[in-house]
Amino acid sequence: MMTKRKVNVHDLRKDNNLSADEGWVKMDVKWVCTEHTMGSEHSVFGHTIFEPGGGAHELHTHPNAEEILYVIKGHGIAISGDEEFDIGPGDLVFVPKGEKHFFKNTHSTENLETVWVYGGAPSLEKAGYNPME
Numbered sequence: 001m002m003t004k005r006k007v008n009v010h011d012l013r014k015d016n017n018l019s020a021d022e023g024w025v026k027m028d029v030k031w032v033c034t035e036h037t038m039g040s041e042h043s044v045f046g047h048t049i050f051e052p053g054g055g056a057h058e059l060h061t062h063p064n065a066e067e068i069l070y071v072i073k074g075h076g077i078a079i080s081g082d083e084e085f086d087i088g089p090g091d092l093v094f095v096p097k098g099e100k101h102f103f104k105n106t107h108s109t110e111n112l113e114t115v116w117v118y119g120g121a122p123s124l125e126k127a128g129y130n131p132m133e
Helices: none
Strands: 027-033 043-050 056-061 066-073 076-080 083-087 092-095 101-105 112-119
Touching: 043 056, 043 101, 076 092, 092 101, 101 112
Parallel strands: none
Antiparallel strands: 027 043, 043 112, 056 101, 066 092, 066 112, 076 083, 076 101
16 A cells, blocks of 8 residues: 655645534534555644634543644644643643543634644554543
């Protein structure tokens, strides 16, 4: 199988299979580099735009991967473990493997644009995804 070694995030389609019922609320998620898209064996790189007025990735865990989220533009809040942070451009949030976390756009008119990495797993399926109530 021939895999790509370069992509442009603007050429990719958002994942329309992610459901608000499972915690993916008003989000434009693009799986840029995974085992499926580029043949990655140990990591995922993604791009997400959280829409204004409540775009959020609700509280959840990844039992098999740590996560790093970097804010490109916009403002919001994040939870990693028991800590809550205001986030904005240039901020990076680290989430250890298995720790509960949450990201939300708090602005009413601006997008919150982020890039993120799962370390230790090449796909969402292998990272694991456990929504929390």
